[in-house]
Amino acid sequence: MKPSADPRRRRLLKLGLGGALAVAAGGTALRWLAGGYGSQLAPGDTPIALSPKEFAVVKAFVDALIPASGAFPSGVALGVHQRIDEEMWSAAAPMRGDMKNGLQLLEHATLLDGFGSRFTALGAEARLAYIEALLRARPGALQQVAFALKEMAYLFYYARTETWKGIGYDGPFVAIPKPPDSRAAYQALVRQGSAS
Secondary structure, X not given: OOOOOOHHHHHHHHXXXXXXXXXXXXXXXXXXXXXXXXXXXXXXXXXXXXXXXXXXXXXXXXXXXXXXXXXEOOOOXXXXXXXXXXXXXXXXXXXXXXXXXXXXXXXXXXOOOOOXXXXXXXOHHHHHHHHHHHHHOXXXXXXXXXXXXHHHHHHHHHOOHHHHHHHXXXXXXXXXXXXXXXXXXXXXXXXXXXXX
């Protein structure tokens, strides 16, 4: 009579196979969650501080919040999303890390709030509705991310000369602006990224 296989060995093999399948499925899920974002970026978009996914979330946020209107160009047309990336690049590492985590949450929390898709896959109207709902909601981590993005978007939008005439602003008293050294360093990285 042939001895039966050790049940403990069989259980170990099942666990090993199950673990391998779980790891493979997890890797596929992570690729699915992170994939497809490069196609949402225009040729001039060059994320430096943010990943392509995080950059796409910022771009979708700016696109929904500041569309073109009359004489006013859109926030995306004025590169507000790139300017937010610059701000994240020059921010302290803990703050940058918090914002990056918040952008990941913003992208996928729409599914928990009854929207049928992640943030970047929603239409502009649905994205704006979601942003407005966040800004009206009780304070929390996600609301802080939405408020920070809104404040940066409007600040960088109205800092552009293209918006000044529409709001009746004659411009600053300083004739020649002196940006910080970090701006030149960031622009050099953008040029390198655009060239590669």
